[in-house]
Amino acid sequence: MPGVAGTGAADPAGGPARRPLPGLGFLLALQRLNLMAGMAYRWSFLSQVVFMMLNNAIFMVFWWVFFQRFPQVQGWGMDDMLLLFALVAAGFGLSVTLFGNALRLSSMIQEGKVDVFLSAPPDPFLHLLMSRMSLSGIGDFLFGVGAFLWLYPADPVRWLAFGVVVVCSGLILTAFWVISQCLAFFLGGSEGISGILAEALVTLSMYPDSLFTGGVKYFVYSVVPVGFVAWLPVSIVRGPGAGPLALLVAATVLWVWLARLVFAAGLRRYESGNLIQARG
Amino acid sequence: MTRPEPPTSPPGRPDLAPASQKGGDRGGQGEERSLAPPPETGAEGMNGPRSFPGLPRRVPRPTGSLAAVARKYAAIVATAVRHRMAYIGDSLGRPVFFALILFVFCRLWQTVFADGRAPVVGFAARESLWYLVMTEAILLSAPRLQGRIDEEVKTGAVATLLNKPCHYVGYHLAFALGEALPVFLLNLAVGVVTARVLIGPLPVAPAAVLALFPAVTLAMTLSVLIGLCLALLAFWVEDAAPFFWVYQKMLFILGGLMIPLDFLPGWLQAVAGWLPFRTILCGPARLLVRFSVADAGSLFLWQAAWIAVFAVVTVALYHAGIRQVESHGG
Amino acid sequence: MIEVEGLGKDFLVPEKEPGVWGSLRALVAPRHRPVTAVADVTFTVAPGELLAFIGPNGAGKSTTIKMLTGILHPSRGRARVLGFVPWEDRQQLSFHIGSVFGQRSQLWLHLPPLDSFNLLARMYELPDDLYRQRLDRLVAVFELGDLLAVPVRKLSLGQRMRCEIAAALLHDPRVLFLDEPTIGLDVIAKEAVRDLILRANRDAGVTIFLTSHDAGDIEKLCRRVIIIDHGQVLLDADVQSLRRSPHFSIRTVGARLSRPADGFACDGVEILKRKGPGLKLRVDTAATPIDHVLQALQAYARIEDITVRTPSLDQIIAHIYRQKGLPASAPAEPAEEDE
Known part of the structure; x- marks a missing residue:
């Protein structure tokens, strides 16, 4: 979150600064409200958290079965898969917990639900993204942290590296989702393509990078940033190094900046009323 | 107030002659459309001017015969097929996702079997990928009942079928099967084309194709019943979604979604054998890749048995749930 | 039945x-x-x-x-x-x-x-x-x-x-x-x-x-x-x-006339409010046809604007409670079913 606030200060596209970014106090109050709303449904709350952890564990069973039969796939073994999954789950969980609306932007834009946020005093970007909390995300996050601690029970340097890469990974995920969902500003009904892009990123990030060679390799480090969400973080945690870490942080800043840029451009289009025709 | 009235020709209600006999020339358009308050005459009002001339009365009452019931549910399936076709464009994301998964697994299996590794029980890269085509096509086509049922339970609409001559479970089963059919065909087409392009064709026995029709239909029926069963848990829990996640993951592993059950360690194969999940995904897909009459026969029997079990459970859950609505309101 | x-x-x-x-x-x-x-x-x-x-x-x-x-x-x-x-x-x-x-x-x-x-x-x-x-x-x-x-x-x-x-x-x-x-x-x-x-x-x-x-x-x-x-x-x-019955037959008439309404009067009509050319009346149409009121208004001045309001269901219910001598309304139950 500090990363977002930092990049947000340089308002994108040189446009007039709309409103100051919402204060930390407001955002905390928002998250507290989200959490309370979630807990109002007791079964939902507990079950979503617990079952999501179980859900991820079962996915690991698949890899366990797989590696029982085929112990090595081009240098990737069970421990590497577990680390990859721990990272992606924690990053994903962080993102959907804090920015629960990131994956719903497209339909919100379509249904005109963005209006409420435009007319409220805080900056609409974070206010909008943080106005919902996905409870299952808490389960993802806890699973990721748990799996990581199981792999590295006493390794403070790696813990630190893990913390940093998870935040970066979560922010890049969120930024990518925001950009893909913002297509709705320009295309009207974009739930289909936005959904595919979001799912593609998450799906690809759950498999070893050695499967992707040739032209695909460039694709997964650029258009769909799987490399930055999953594989680069894994290599950083495996062997902490300053170079790759700097690269990841730079990629994070770039993606978050891009997301704000696209969102701001989309909003201008939205405010101009051009979307009305597109909605048809 | 004690005995039911005879079901036909209620007292005080004139039979209306068929359209051909009278009023046939009076179209709906030009008729008097009085907006005045009704004549305050009670039942005699019926003898006033008629603007429903020739609305034919029904004389026979329902037979409840097997044929009529079959026609009833067949009509629901047919309507659901048309319904799903009407918005099939909305779900074109699924096939794209499907193709993506096939691409990833094509790379995975090719990598695994690249360095001359021996096929596992007859499965090499090609067989493993075609197996996945079938399992994913079934999985991705199973209608998502959860949201629909959940909403019906929450709004109390779940009870409104109670006063229709149609059972809730039967209605939703027919509805879901009808909706699944066009989606399955679409997914299968996408899967077949993608797999052919990625890894080449798979030789299939004609008998296998023949056996796949009942196998997939039964698999889909079982899948819908299990889905209904879980969705109906919404009567007791605020959110039944978690059960679906677990069920889905069960299908992944013990149903053999991504990896044929033959690849599992022996003890896990034994566990999976006694559970229903394999008859939904692995069973039909194995028929496609490695057909045998014995396997097909055994699969059909297991499918039928599990369908019977889950039909009973689902109906029981539904009736228990309706009693729950009684006390908590809808 | x-x-x-x-x-x-x-x-x-x-x-x-x-x-x-x-x-x-x-x-x-x-x-x-x-x-x-x-x-x-x-x-x-x-x-x-x-x-x-x-x-x-x-x-x-x-x-x-x-x-x-x-x-x-x-x-x-x-x-x-x-x-x-x-x-x-x-x-x-x-x-x-x-x-x-x-x-x-x-x-x-x-x-x-x-x-x-x-x-x-x-x-x-x-x-x-x-x-x-x-x-x-x-x-x-x-x-x-x-x-x-x-x-x-x-x-x-x-x-x-x-x-x-x-x-x-x-x-x-x-x-x-x-x-x-x-x-x-x-x-x-x-x-x-x-x-x-x-x-x-x-x-x-x-x-x-x-x-x-x-x-x-x-x-x-x-x-x-x-x-x-x-x-x-x-x-x-x-x-x-x-x-x-007065539950339903009462109409509230609001009118703006071409001149001050001070002098207006009509049999069977209760004048609720009078302010300059504005006028608010209550009429029991069971006793006094609405037509009668309109004629009286037109005879008095030119009508520039007029509204006729039927009682809302809430008013009717309140009226029935009053007639039965019950407290105006019992505490409301949550409306969980008739949304």
Whole structure:
């Protein structure tokens, strides 16, 4: 979150600064409200958290079965898969917990639900993204942290590296989702393509990078940033190094900046009323 | 107030002659459309001017015969097929996702079997990928009942079928099967084309194709019943979604979604054998890749048995749930 | 046709307390509280009647209609519809009654209504030729010709309701239950739907039981009305006699005249407010025709603007409470059912 606030200060596209970014106090109050709303449904709350952890564990069973039969796939073994999954789950969980609306932007834009946020005093970007909390995300996050601690029970340097890469990974995920969902500003009904892009990123990030060679390799480090969400973080945690870490942080800043840029451009289009025709 | 009235020709209600006999020339358009308050005459009002001339009365009452019931549910399936076709464009994301998964697994299996590794029980890269085509096509086509049922339970609409001559479970089963059919065909087409392009064709026995029709239909029926069963848990829990996640993951592993059950360690194969999940995904897909009459026969029997079990459970859950609505309101 | 005696229904609703602590407590130990949706309702409906069940949101209308169609078991009391106990013989009863619930459409959203009609014909096991004939007539009377091929989601609310009612009449029910058939419709669509309900009753002889919270439905439609509030029958009366009673006959007239209204007076008219050229009157139209008032106004000055207001259902109910010498309104129950 500090990363977002930092990049947000340089308002994108040189446009007039709309409103100051919402204060930390407001955002905390928002998250507290989200959490309370979630807990109002007791079964939902507990079950979503617990079952999501179980859900991820079962996915690991698949890899366990797989590696029982085929112990090595081009240098990737069970421990590497577990680390990859721990990272992606924690990053994903962080993102959907804090920015629960990131994956719903497209339909919100379509249904005109963005209006409420435009007319409220805080900056609409974070206010909008943080106005919902996905409870299952808490389960993802806890699973990721748990799996990581199981792999590295006493390794403070790696813990630190893990913390940093998870935040970066979560922010890049969120930024990518925001950009893909913002297509709705320009295309009207974009739930289909936005959904595919979001799912593609998450799906690809759950498999070893050695499967992707040739032209695909460039694709997964650029258009769909799987490399930055999953594989680069894994290599950083495996062997902490300053170079790759700097690269990841730079990629994070770039993606978050891009997301704000696209969102701001989309909003201008939205405010101009051009979307009305597109909605048809 | 004690005995039911005879079901036909209620007292005080004139039979209306068929359209051909009278009023046939009076179209709906030009008729008097009085907006005045009704004549305050009670039942005699019926003898006033008629603007429903020739609305034919029904004389026979329902037979409840097997044929009529079959026609009833067949009509629901047919309507659901048309319904799903009407918005099939909305779900074109699924096939794209499907193709993506096939691409990833094509790379995975090719990598695994690249360095001359021996096929596992007859499965090499090609067989493993075609197996996945079938399992994913079934999985991705199973209608998502959860949201629909959940909403019906929450709004109390779940009870409104109670006063229709149609059972809730039967209605939703027919509805879901009808909706699944066009989606399955679409997914299968996408899967077949993608797999052919990625890894080449798979030789299939004609008998296998023949056996796949009942196998997939039964698999889909079982899948819908299990889905209904879980969705109906919404009567007791605020959110039944978690059960679906677990069920889905069960299908992944013990149903053999991504990896044929033959690849599992022996003890896990034994566990999976006694559970229903394999008859939904692995069973039909194995028929496609490695057909045998014995396997097909055994699969059909297991499918039928599990369908019977889950039909009973689902109906029981539904009736228990309706009693729950009684006390908590809808 | 419909006989109801002492019918009542209680629900258990979960209780929640505000704040984080309340949320946590609800998480651990949820509590339920019984709420009476329908307290004690008794009435009968004769064959061919058109009865309106009127009341504000949460009064128990929907719960009553659900009990009468067999969807809910009552907590107490008895009821028979066409001689059947609805919640015991609901499958048999279902062939003889039709129902339209605002919240659940019987039409398939993405398909034209014709597909839904065809399905309903199968569901109610209608012989093909009879179905054809009935459909043709209903299409003519309900003027559905142009709508039959349009997907339901593209129809207006009023058009949809016309299709819903036609769908409910397809299998030739003897009683038609309509839950809020005019809710959300604009004035013109409301009139059209009321007209069709009226004709189904008068011309096809279908007994109709409808709920509404719109006082306009009473006047336009019914011979008899039952007003229900807090799960109890407040009034069961003939509309004809009601119309003459001050519950319904009072009109509030607001007018702006071409000159100051100080000197205006008229027999049978109570002047509520006078301010410059503005004027607010109360008229009991049972005693003084509205026409009479308008003439008096025109004789006094030129009318620049005028509004005539009918009493709202709330006002009527408040009026009835006053007349019965009851406290104006009991504490409101949560309106969890008639949304």
